[in-house]
Amino acid sequence: MSGRRVVITGIEVLAPGGVGKDHFWDLLSEGRTATRGITFFDPSPFRSQVAAEMDFDPEQHGLAPQEIRRMDRAAQFAVVAARGAVADSGIDLAAHDPHRVGVTIGSAVGATMGLDEEYRVVSDGGRLHLVDHEYAVPHLYNYFVPSSFSAEVAWTVGAEGPNTVVSTGCTSGIDSVGYAVELIREGSADVMIAGSSDAPISPITMACFDAIKATTPRREDPEQASRPFDGTRNGFVLGEGCAVFVLEELESARRRGAHVYAEIAGYATRSNAYHMTGLRPDGAEMAEAITVALDEARMNADRIDYINAHGSGTKQNDRHETAAFKKSLGEHAYRTPVSSIKSMVGHSLGAIGSIEIAASALAMEHHVVPPTANLHTPDPECDLDYVPVTAREQLTDAVLTVGSGFGGFQSAMVLARPERSMA
Known part of the structure; x- marks a missing residue:
């Protein structure tokens, strides 16, 4: 490379x-x-x-x-x-x-x-x-x-x-x-x-x-x-x-003096080779994709300021990626705000991953974490900070965005400010 x-x-x-x-x-x-x-x-x-x-x-x-x-x-x-x-x-x-x-x-x-x-x-x-x-x-x-x-x-x-x-x-x-x-x-x-x-x-x-x-x-x-x-x-x-x-x-x-929204510092994709629509509850494959993306970005997990979740609104997915965040980020997962914009714009299948990259870059641009709308009764098995209902102002220099797809696809991408990445 x-x-x-x-x-x-x-x-x-x-x-x-x-x-x-x-x-x-x-x-x-x-x-x-x-x-x-x-x-x-x-x-x-x-x-x-x-x-x-x-x-x-x-x-x-x-x-x-x-x-x-x-x-x-x-x-x-x-x-x-x-x-x-x-x-x-x-x-x-x-x-x-x-x-x-x-x-x-x-x-x-x-x-x-x-x-x-x-x-x-x-x-x-x-x-x-x-x-x-x-x-x-x-x-x-x-x-x-x-x-x-x-x-x-x-x-x-x-x-x-x-x-x-x-x-x-x-x-x-x-x-x-x-x-x-x-x-x-x-x-x-x-x-x-x-x-x-x-x-x-x-x-x-x-x-x-x-x-x-x-x-x-x-x-x-x-x-x-x-x-x-x-x-x-x-x-x-x-x-x-x-x-x-x-x-x-x-x-x-x-x-050329261009405005830079973010550097794409790390990316990885994995497959669970398990089931067309099913997910293992431990989130191992998504966790592996996150770990590899962080390694490519040369970042420790505690550098992540915000996670843009797949957050589809199905029980198996929400619990699967909650487990993946804990497995890949360790204790830092409990200190990191997480949200799903699908609560506001729905799930546009293949398009949503790019839409979520845009949301992640704009969150960095504005130092605002978008909320998870309609989150009023938290699932006790999803016990991270999902930024319910209202956006949150927060300095945001590095964002993890993830996706999960039928067929077992699990992908992760790390966005960062160029002056803060590769440090």
């Missing part, structure tokens, strides 16, 4: 409650929730009927009619967020060798909404067993291949370097950024546009999670439905969204 250090110089977030990183941060810091009854389709046949939907008008955000027709909703998110991240960074990509600029985009479920809608069209609302392809949108192939997401972003920013889609379930958003960091460190790219996007709020997705009872059946008061670490929780709230970053080598960013 080279000695290149990688930093975030541009951030854009599209999330429930407001499009743009400033709206996103306002929602988190104020402890507001963006969960509501589903409006995208009739949810009455489903056990779970709430979601964290985003009010997103692609035309309002600069997409041309042909782009809107060509791209699934999640791809639209990625393109709009990529443009915003590049603008936020102030980087002049035209001044860079395009072969040294790359793209990595994460997604768990790809073009779910587009495929769902097109099936309804070609099957005449499910009436036809033998579908009529002539009714399909001309760009239907793009919906079948998630690589179209990263291709669209590359075309948008003029990137001709490494171009990849990372799909590792609910850790896709961390893993896509982690992979981009490694490409810069090894010298394969100088700048990476990296992040993740998912728009899964569709009947097929709701049916899948209903079948395994992973999503909450709580219908009354939808804003209170997502309750990570609370003793009354009964499943997660599905969401949608996107976050994209500009990543570049630290010295290059300093030379």
